[in-house]
Amino acid sequence: MNCFTRWIAICLLSVAGCCFAQTDITTSTLIEERGVWLNRTEMFVPKEKLLNFLDSLMAAHFTSVYIDTLFKGTVIYPESKYLPQFEEVTEPDILSWLIPEIKKRKMRAEAWLEYGFYAFHTKDATQTTDRGVFLSKHPELTAIASDGASYIHNINWGDFFSLCPSNPLSHKLLTDLYIEVAQRYPFDGLNLDRIRFPNENFCYCAYCRENFKKDTGLELKPFQEGTPEYQKFVLWREEQLTAFMKNLAPAIRAARPGIAITMASLPPDMKESHGQCWDRWLKEGYIDAAMPMLYGDAGFKKRIQIISQYPRWNERIFPGLDSSGLSPQKILEQIEYSRQQGAKGIALWYSGAIDDDLPILSTNSFAQPAVSPLK
């Protein structure tokens, strides 16, 4: 064999080798997101117990863990420049070892920024004047309902205070905080949550009144659904949050190149009432993936059919399923239905409710190992 023929032979072998390698990857590895929200209730336990839980996630072929990092106006880690550390932490700096332990088990770790624009929580707002650090420093940023209420009362959970989702200063507070999280710890992604108005009755603060009038020529007041004024109100709120996302995304990506920005988002029928046009944010690239919370079984298929029309459905939308309210068998059915419709993954709510799902997942829907499309 002369030099030239040997060179040709080597080239052919390399090409063949490439093909074999390619075939090997595509036939043996599924590209699919399988995430779980790791709630604080399962984090404040003895370390061994938490490590065992991570082992069981790895054995069931999960690909990602979304770690509860921001809630109740506090963060889980020490020495934030912006917010106090949650008082009931059981470890001084749990993220310092939890993230490496997740990665050691071949899973991705995202910071689940649970509270988003929600800035404070208390069981009963009439019993305390505390409003958390952000709202104590900037009371003018408190989101206000159409009836003047300054918080959202939930019969089961208590009272929640939100930052005004329109005000650029609210945007700055969250942007600075999220950059800190991205730079402080080696997260693979930030899982944004509650990037929205609290509900259809918000926000009627002074900033919103003034700027709605300036932008639309209308006085801000509750509008009848279906009217042209209501449509302006809907679009105006979406623009305020889109402005936030448009600035946030490049700021995070500049702070930590390569980090994924994902979002626990609302089901399609709740987007408009909360000003959360996450399908647009996905299309325009401000988020890399969305996990719409399609909890429950009533209307599940209809919701999947709606979001399957959204851009990037079959690559970057991973339905969020509620394992706390459904049987393992029903969860399997929802996973299979999502797959049939083209979804490339799912996310499960939540760590405290999936013990009974893990055995059945690992022998059925998750039997084949997977790599996250976000990896």
Ligand SMILES: [Zn+2]
């Ligand atoms: Zn406002």
